[in-house]
Amino acid sequence: MDLQKWQEQLLAKNRLVEDWLEEVLPGPELEPGRLHEAMLYSLFAGGKRLRPALVLGAVEAVGGEVQAALPAAAALEMIHTYSLIHDDLPAMDNDDYRRGKPTNHKVFGEATAILAGDALLTLAFELLAAHLPGAGVSPEIALRVIREIAEAAGTQGMIGGQMADMEAQGQQVNGEQLEKIHRRKTGALFRAAVRVGGLIGGATPEQLAALSHYAEQLGLAFQITDDILDITGDPAKMGKDKNSDLKNCKATYPSLYGLEQARIMAEKAVTAAITALGIFGAKAEFLKETALFLLKREQ
C-alpha cells in the first residue's frame, strides 16, 4: 500500500464516521443554535481524524464489524476536538488559529467555546451509552469501552498530560519526563482508540496486548514527528505557525535530542509499532500504513 492508497482508505473511514455523526448530531437548527454551531465548527474543521480511523483499523485487524465501532470512533473524535477547543483558550495555549482556521473562541467567544468543549465531551458519553448497544455491542463491552475512553481522557491520561505539559513550560525537562507527558497527553487517546476497536471487534487478550503495544509506539512516533514538523514543516500545509513550541518554551524531542536523533527515534518507534502488528497479518494493513505515514507526514 502506498501513501496515496492509505490516504484513500483514511478518507473512506472518515466518510463512515462523518456520515454517522451527521445522522446523530444535533444540528444548528436545534436550540441553543449558536452552541451547536460552535460544536460543529470545530468538529468539522478538517482534522485528519486519525483516532476514529485507528478505532476502525483495529476492528479490521481483529476481524470485527466496522459498523459496530462507529459510536466509539465518533466519541473519540469528539473528545479530541473538545480538548483542542479548551487547549486553544486564552487561559491555556492562547492560539488564534487551528488547522488554518480561527480557533473556536476567536469565532464564538470564550464563554461559548468553553461550553462547546464541555458539550462535546458530554455528548461523546451520551452517544456511547445510547448507540453502542444498538450497534451490536454487548452491554458489558459497551461499559468497558466507556470506561477505557473515560480513563484515557482523564487525569491519568489526556487531561493529566495537558496539566503536566503546562506545568513543564519554561522548566528543564529530561527525556523521561517528556515521554511521560506525551504518553498521557497524546498517547492515551491513541491507545484507547486502538484498544476499544479491538474490544468491540472481539479481540483475544493476546490481540489486545499487541494492539496496546502498537498504539504506544504509534503515539510516541506521532509526538516526535509532531515536534519535528513544528520546526521543519510548511505553515501553509500545517495550518498553524512554525516554532510554536519554542515560543511557548516547551521541551520537544528535537530540542532535547537534536533533529537527526529525533528522526531516528521516530523511525524506531514506527518499526516497533509495525512489529507488534505481526500476529494480525494482512488484516492490519491499515494500521501498519498509518504508522508509516507518520514518517512522511507534512501536517
Added chain:
Amino acid sequence: MDLQKWQEQLLAKNRLVEDWLEEVLPGPELEPGRLHEAMLYSLFAGGKRLRPALVLGAVEAVGGEVQAALPAAAALEMIHTYSLIHDDLPAMDNDDYRRGKPTNHKVFGEATAILAGDALLTLAFELLAAHLPGAGVSPEIALRVIREIAEAAGTQGMIGGQMADMEAQGQQVNGEQLEKIHRRKTGALFRAAVRVGGLIGGATPEQLAALSHYAEQLGLAFQITDDILDITGDPAKMGKDKNSDLKNCKATYPSLYGLEQARIMAEKAVTAAITALGIFGAKAEFLKETALFLLKREQ
C-alpha cells in the same frame, strides 16, 4: 419530620456519598497533584449535596438498595461541581466567591480550573462505567443511567440552559422563556438525579413517571426560591453576594412576577411535587421533606 430531622438525614446521605468518594477518588498525592487538589477543593467546598441526596431518596422511595446508587449519586455531584467551576470563570459569570470560599480559578488559576472542571466531568463517567455494575446494577440499567445523566448534562439539559441563560442576559425575557432556561439549567440535573435513583432501585414505569413529575416541580421551586434568596437572603449564610442576578442583568422570578407572587409560585410547585409522591407513601418521606425545605431555605 421537622427541618432538623431532615437535615440529619441529609447529612447521613452526604456522609455515605463522601465516604464512597474518598474511597474511589484520586488524592493529591497522585500526579498531577495540583490538578487533583483543584478537583477536590471544589468537590469538598461545603455544598448541600442535594442532587446525590435526591438519588438516594428516590432509591428509598421505590424500595431499592441505597448502596447500588452511590456511584450515580457521586457522579451527579461531580457534574454539578464541574459546572460551577466553569460557570464561575472570568469568561462566564466571573465570580470570585462560591459558598463563602474563593472560586476555583481564584485559587488555582484559570487554566487549572478549566482542566479541573473537564476532569470532574470525565471522572463522573469513568466512575459510572467502572462502579455501577460492581454495585449490583445490571449492565443494561448502567448504560441507561449513563445516558440519562449525559443527556441531562448536555445541550438539551444543563449546558444548553447555561448557554440560553448567557444569551438572555440584558434581554427582555418572559415567564415562559425563563422557565425554559431553568428547566434545562437546573431542572434537568434534578430530574436525572431522581430518575436514575428510581431506575437503579427498580422503579416501575408508573413510579418513574411520578418521580419525574416530582423532580420537575422540585426544580422549579428550587429556582424560584434561589431567585428570592438572591434578593432577601443573608450573604453570610449564602456565602455569596446579594443581588448578583440584578448585577448580571438576569431575569428572575421576583423581577418578572414580584416577590409575593414568586413566593406563591414556589409554594404551588412544592405542593405539586409532594402530590406526585402520593403513590410511594411513607417511603418518600425524605423526598417530601426536601421539597418542603425549599420553602424554608436560607442558603
